[in-house]
Amino acid sequence: MPKRDNDAILLEQMGHAVTDLEVRFRRSTLEERVALRPMLEGMLADYTRYRLRLLKEGTITTEEDLREMQAIKKEIDKAASKQSLLKAIARTVAFIATKI
């Protein structure tokens, strides 16, 4: 059995706590639900943010990278315009050459 990391243990504990509390919440009276809701929603948000933090540790892309890729796209688009102009000129030169 592979050794589990601390994140796995903590995630499991948080997940159990949120699920158990939600099961209890759903069976509670309205008065109890009013009291339990902020705690439960807070725990769910903490659990979600913990998951998000671990996901982000593996994320490399930033908004800056997106801007860089868009700039590269513009460069290639510009190159396409330049190339189509060049092709037009080349064809014209070739045409003229055949007429001389």
Add this chain to the structure above:
Amino acid sequence: MRNPRHCAPIAALVCLALAQAGCTEKKAQALVVAAQTFASEAKGAVQNVRALYLADISSPDETFEKQSAQVAVAIEKEILSGSSMNDEKFAELLKGTTLSNPALSEINQEFDLLERAYSTFASMYESLPQGYLFSRQAVKNSEKHAINLTVQLINMAEEVEKHPLQFRGRRILLQERLKDVAGITNEELRQASIGILSKEIVHLRQEEEKANQQAILQCLRAAEAGKRVAQLIRDYDKLSLEDILTLTGDALGFASAITDSADVKALVAKYNGIRETIENDPYWAPLLDKAITDSGGTN
């Protein structure tokens, strides 16, 4: 007036350049297809992983009838307890058992960014077949992104493998039904209910495992496609059109082999090895944004 003797060699050169360009244009088109394949596989992977995360933090998905029944039970409890209704309790009654999660939008923002990254990557090359003569440097500059986006997919697969996700809403509903079964006094009915529940519990376990595995495999399929795009860019000038088509074809064949593979752990380990190779490669390492690659957490 131009000397006709000068025009003839120019015309010959132009014809030669255009003929050569035909081959290079096809190479550019092959790169476009490879990048689009990568983006499509990667978007599929991000969508799979997003669905898993949302299932992991979601409350049970319930029908109108079930919600109405829950409201009725809550009203009944209020009447039996003899307490009076006030606006705070009525507001709670209206909310039902649905929870609000302020971190939900943060998770969605993260996945939106990831999806946009892969779409933007593929869109970079859209005009390449028309502009390859002047795009050499731009294509070279895009290599860094191909590598980063590939490694990112390996990291995502590893994260799902290390910390599998659950169908939380379904787990909650099954736990509720287990509590209900304990209250059934008729032995025959109780045994029948336990039998049904047991099957549903096994189904849940199988479906959770399958969903996690599929997400991991899709990430690795996409990473394979990304690795090939990075290779194509790296060796673009050296490769013939045939080499490029073979590389792209191999990537597609390998990707479908990944889908059929059952040994997810071994595959994740293999791709972790590929990530390490990229990190230690003297050519690729400087292009890799190192922010995340030591997947440590709080270990």
